[in-house]
Each structure stands twice: as C-alpha cells, then as structure tokens.
Amino acid sequence: MQPDNLIELLQKKDQKAFAKIYEMYSESAYGIIYNIVLDSDLAEEVLQDVFIKIWEKADTYSTAKGRFFTWILNIARNAAIDKVRSKSFKNSKRNLDADNFVNILEDSNNLNLKIDTIGLKSFVKKLEPLCIKVIDLLYFKGFTQVEASEQLDIPLGTIKTRNRNCLKALRANMGE
C-alpha cells in the first residue's frame, strides 16, 4: 500500500510526484506536528519546512530503513520538537488547554477542526485514559518504550502489548 512508484519519481525530483506525495501525507504529518506544537500557524510553518526537507532529502529514503510514512513521521516529529525547543516558540502563546490528540479533538474552541468523516472522535472517546496516554507518547511524541514506561510509571515489558491492544481497539472501532 506504499506508493513505491511515486517515491521513486520523487527521488528523481519529479515535481508532480512531489505534489501527489504532499496530497497523501501532508494532513497526517500536520497532525503529528500540530499535536506537538499546538498552534496552527506555527504547525504550518513546520509543515512547510518538513516538505521542503522531504523534497531535498528524498534520495536518503530507502525501503530497507522502514516505511515511507515512518520516514515522514520522523522528519515531522523532529522538526516539531525542534520548534517547541526553539526560543521563538517559548516566547509565543500556546494553547495550553490541549496537550494530547483527544484534547485536541474535544477542544470546543477548535472550530476549524476538519469534519470528522470517519467518526474518529467517537472512537477515541471510547479509548481508556491510559491508552490515550500511551498512544500520545509513543506515536505523537515519539517516546521510546523506556521513556514511556518512566513517564507513565508502568512496567517496560508491558508497554508494547498495551500499545498494541489500545490500537487494536481503535482499529476495531474504525471497522478494521
């Protein structure tokens, strides 16, 4: 399900392929960035940098390293974390009400939030609070298992399976 043809064309600096890649991955990359930066203007700035980087560094990606989605995910996460650590970010106002993906979904002030075509909101609402935390840290924030186990104070050996079960529940709700 990975668009290998497009990726190959992108690596040959095909602008049309790049436009399609943007279409396919910009929203998810933005979701990751937004979950870390929590400011739409700043998140868009980061997204621009991320796709410029994707264009420029496309030839460094190979299937041997992992999923193309994961490659983009890592670039987006790192860029967003860099932004959060930057001076300009620390001086700016942040949306302190929302600090994970569920809060973002439930934030009543977030009128701009896109129409929830798959009813994601209702699915995530059904997630256990710990699941939300695990998915937030591992997926959105890019924590390692060790970091997550320390942060959540749960045994390291259980992180992987707990995370799997949480995602399975989400997948089941989404009709997988």
Add this chain to the structure above:
Amino acid sequence: MTAKEYIESGILELYVYGTLNEAENKDIVAAIAEYPEVKAEVEKIEKTLKALAEHTAPPVSKNVWNTINANLFSAKVRTLQPSWTTYIGWAASVLLLVGLFWMFNQNSSLQNELVEIQNENQELLERIISTEESLAETESLLNLLRDKDIKAINLPGHAPVAPEAFAKVFYNQTTQTVHLDARGLPEPPEGMVYQVWSLKMDPLTPTSIGLLDDFAIVDNKVFVLQNIPESEGFGITLEPAGGSETPTLEQLYTLGVI
C-alpha cells in the same frame, strides 16, 4: 519468530511509529520481506495511524503548499533569472566600457585634429593679414604711379661697372618724395651699400638723398626717400658701408636725367 509472534508482540506498531532501534528495525524489515501477513499487518497499522493523525488537527491551509512551491520551484526560477540578467548586465558593462574607451579615443583624436585645425587657421589668418598688407602696399604704389605730379625717370645701367643694371625713380616734386624701384640692381657685395644721389646739372652737383641699407631685406625693392631737393637727375653708386660724402664715380651703377 513466526509471523503470528511478530504480529502479537506489538513490535510492528513501534516499527511504524519509528521508535525502534536500528537492529530491531532491520529485523522487522526482514520479517516484512519474509511474511506477507506481517506486511499486511504493518499496512493496516499505518492506515489507522495515518487516519488518526489526519483527524486530530485543523485542516492545512492552501498557503502551505503555495509557500513550499514558491520556496522550492519559483526560487529556482529566481536563481536562474539573476544569472540571465547577470550575463546581460556584464555584457552591457563590457559594451559600455568598450564604448567609453572608443569615445575617449575619438575625443582625443578629435581634440588633436581641432588643435591642428586651429593652428592651420592661425597660419591662414597670418597669411591673409600679410597678403592684405602687401595688397595695401601694392595699391599705395599703384596710386603713387597714377599721381599726376609724378615723374618717372629711367636710370639705365652705366657701363662698364654694371651694364645690365637699371633702376627707376618716381619723383614727386611737390611732396619732395622719391620712390625708387631698385629691382634691376644686383645684391651689393659684403661691406658695401648703394647710395642714391640727386643731381643738379649746370654745374653738376650731386647731393646724397639716402642709403639703401636694407636692400637685402626689402622684398619688392621699392624704397621711399624723402626731403628730396629740386633735382634734374638721379644716380646710384656703390659705396662702403655708411656711405660717402661724394659719389665714387668709378662705382656709378645707374644714372638718369629728367
């Protein structure tokens, strides 16, 4: 590990998250290549995660793509444009420089020409002045000849000293002036000078009326002598420089009687 073990372990989720270390990652890449079920599971996980991320943020504004495009692609056009205009700019500067150099050369050669022409003009002007002067002189001589009071006396050469020599005197008794045309006389030898005499006949009395000191430098050889006493004839003798009290008759060059 079997495909099922991979799937159940929960490591595939972490693989898609991108939080595995390098060794673990390599292991999963190999498992995906080996087991189609593992690959299918990974794709399902990715689909869910992608949807989750897509739905937990506001929509991305169109400006983002426009900015990316502008940064990546019109930026390239922009870097090309300067190089194009730079070439034109350089070419124009070189042309300008060559043009300036050419104009500078033109200018200095024109200035040289101008100086030359100014010099020529000066020369021509001087020639006109001298021509006008000599014309005025000639006209005044002509007027003199036309004067009704003038008497023209031929002074033929006096053998044996200078049989070829001759002179002409234009004598105006009223103004007591003589114009002497001495063109027919040879150049006087070094240290000698022509002396002009007025003559009265009965008895023969010569009176000196002038020395032709500047014989060599007067071009038309016309000399003006003034305060001429009443004369009945004129004679020219060659005398030592400074002239003599009385004419040296052996050196009588020309003689004429009215």
